[in-house]
Amino acid sequence: MKGNPSLSRRQFIGQASCAAVGSTALFSTLLNLRMASTAAAQTVTPASDYRALVCLFLAGGADSYNFLVPSGTDEYNEYAGVRADLALPQADLHTLNIANSIGKDLGVHPGMSELRDLFNAGNLAWVTNVGTLIEPTTLSQYQNELVNLPLGLYSHADQIKQWQTSVPQSGEAIGWGGRTADLLHSLNDNDRISMNISVAGSNVWQNGNQTFQYSIGTDGSQGLSGYDWDWGGYPARGAAIDSQMDIEYQNLFQKTFAQSTRNALDAHEEFSAATQGIELATVFPETNLGSQLRMVAQTIAAHAALGMRRQTFFVQFGGWDHHDEVLGNMATMAPVISQAVAAFYAAMEEINEQNNVTLFTASDFGRTLTSNGEGSDHAWGGNHLVCGGAVNGANIYGTYPDLYADNPLDTGRGRLIPTTSVDEYFGELALWFGVSSSDLSMVLPNVTNFYTPGAMGPLGMMG
Numbered sequence: 001m002k003g004n005p006s007l008s009r010r011q012f013i014g015q016a017s018c019a020a021v022g023s024t025a026l027f028s029t030l031l032n033l034r035m036a037s038t039a040a041a042q043t044v045t046p047a048s049d050y051r052a053l054v055c056l057f058l059a060g061g062a063d064s065y066n067f068l069v070p071s072g073t074d075e076y077n078e079y080a081g082v083r084a085d086l087a088l089p090q091a092d093l094h095t096l097n098i099a100n101s102i103g104k105d106l107g108v109h110p111g112m113s114e115l116r117d118l119f120n121a122g123n124l125a126w127v128t129n130v131g132t133l134i135e136p137t138t139l140s141q142y143q144n145e146l147v148n149l150p151l152g153l154y155s156h157a158d159q160i161k162q163w164q165t166s167v168p169q170s171g172e173a174i175g176w177g178g179r180t181a182d183l184l185h186s187l188n189d190n191d192r193i194s195m196n197i198s199v200a201g202s203n204v205w206q207n208g209n210q211t212f213q214y215s216i217g218t219d220g221s222q223g224l225s226g227y228d229w230d231w232g233g234y235p236a237r238g239a240a241i242d243s244q245m246d247i248e249y250q251n252l253f254q255k256t257f258a259q260s261t262r263n264a265l266d267a268h269e270e271f272s273a274a275t276q277g278i279e280l281a282t283v284f285p286e287t288n289l290g291s292q293l294r295m296v297a298q299t300i301a302a303h304a305a306l307g308m309r310r311q312t313f314f315v316q317f318g319g320w321d322h323h324d325e326v327l328g329n330m331a332t333m334a335p336v337i338s339q340a341v342a343a344f345y346a347a348m349e350e351i352n353e354q355n356n357v358t359l360f361t362a363s364d365f366g367r368t369l370t371s372n373g374e375g376s377d378h379a380w381g382g383n384h385l386v387c388g389g390a391v392n393g394a395n396i397y398g399t400y401p402d403l404y405a406d407n408p409l410d411t412g413r414g415r416l417i418p419t420t421s422v423d424e425y426f427g428e429l430a431l432w433f434g435v436s437s438s439d440l441s442m443v444l445p446n447v448t449n450f451y452t453p454g455a456m457g458p459l460g461m462m463g
Helices: 024-032 073-086 113-120 139-143 156-165 176-187 236-246 252-275 288-301 326-350 422-433 437-443
Strands: 051-058 068-070 106-108 124-131 196-198 213-215 310-317 357-363 382-387
Touching: 051 156, 051 288, 051 326, 051 422, 068 073, 073 326, 106 113, 113 124, 113 326, 124 422, 156 176, 156 357, 176 196, 176 310, 176 422, 176 437, 252 288, 288 310, 288 326, 310 326, 326 357, 326 382, 357 422, 422 437
Parallel strands: 051 310, 051 357, 196 213, 196 310
Antiparallel strands: 068 106, 124 382, 357 382
16 A cells, blocks of 8 residues: 555545534544554565455454364363363374474364365464463563463453554554554555455454455445445545535645545445456356455455555454353354355465465463363463465474473463464565565564564465
8 A cells, every 4th residue: 555544445534414514523633544644654675566454353362272172082081081081082082194203293172174184285273372472471480470471361451452563561552563564565556455354344453553344345445434325326426526626625634535535436446347247257166254254365366456465364263152062052053154265265275365365363362271160261371273385284283281280381261372372373474575674563563573584484384
């Protein structure tokens, strides 16, 4: 994005009616959206390649030690011992053919056969026991309060924000995806549509200082309700809005709002024209997540028409706060992830963008290894997948911990201290996306506490 910041349609027009255009309330909204910001983003050297990051956020705190499970006899017995009634049957696990030696055999949830296949084909990897950290932390340091800890540890609201900002020591509202877009937006030729596109409404990850989210639905951009309706042969609403946008306002806020409204309507028309004619042969599952990822795939297929060389996408699958019925809920929900991600990767192969698009998961936090009698509770470290042709797949990154009770990472009830920080995880993705190693700390302020930026990424996950 260049020049004036591009706003999401929903952020600035929402459900605004014709009668509300030009009102004091809308000027207040304008200010809240920081339209008056004049800070300039860093200029980078243009590139002809295309890359996209897709964040799949599992809202609620997914019980990811039932996504990725020890399958060897001794390790499984430890897992079954601590998980008790939350343990998956060993015989039901889908075995992974792990390329790198980690000293353990692992399998995935019985409902994730498609992810097993992507992993074994080298197109998916797992990052293990990853979570929010300010600095490397041991159990002794945690217990004796000798280390800085994330604010609001185990809290949904705090940890969602911290996963999306990668700044766990503050209430920072600028996401690492937004900071990335602030650095790289000049790679794109289009200054009307943001680099950051959300199919799941507002999120912190894509908030930048100069860049904003462009929110769409599963059917694409919705436009301003009623603007282009015929209204019985007399398009009164559209004409009224057009007339207000055509006025030469003297007031700065009125002038800026009118121009922003026009820009948003133009962006809607441009986005719709580029994406609505795209038909994919890949069949996506008829789930909300499948619909979100299908829309992302259509938008990626239109990136050249939209003048985009870099894009981020945010999708969300909620309902993971399983304080009860973990096994039953996951039996229903795990296949939704597996099928949708597999369809998305197939669609990327269909349009020959599989090596240019990387999908990764994030969540509030991991969950307790021990049972509360009905389910699992809020915890800390967890396991996440990364999928794409550029991923050094069939590998496990980070340290998959021992899962016996009171192990050296256990702060109580199987709340595991992360051994891989979100900065290492996201640092890999940011470097692949095009952030230079010298600028990485601008995107991830704590990254040098875990990694000295250089030629190799923190984990070696991306090719």
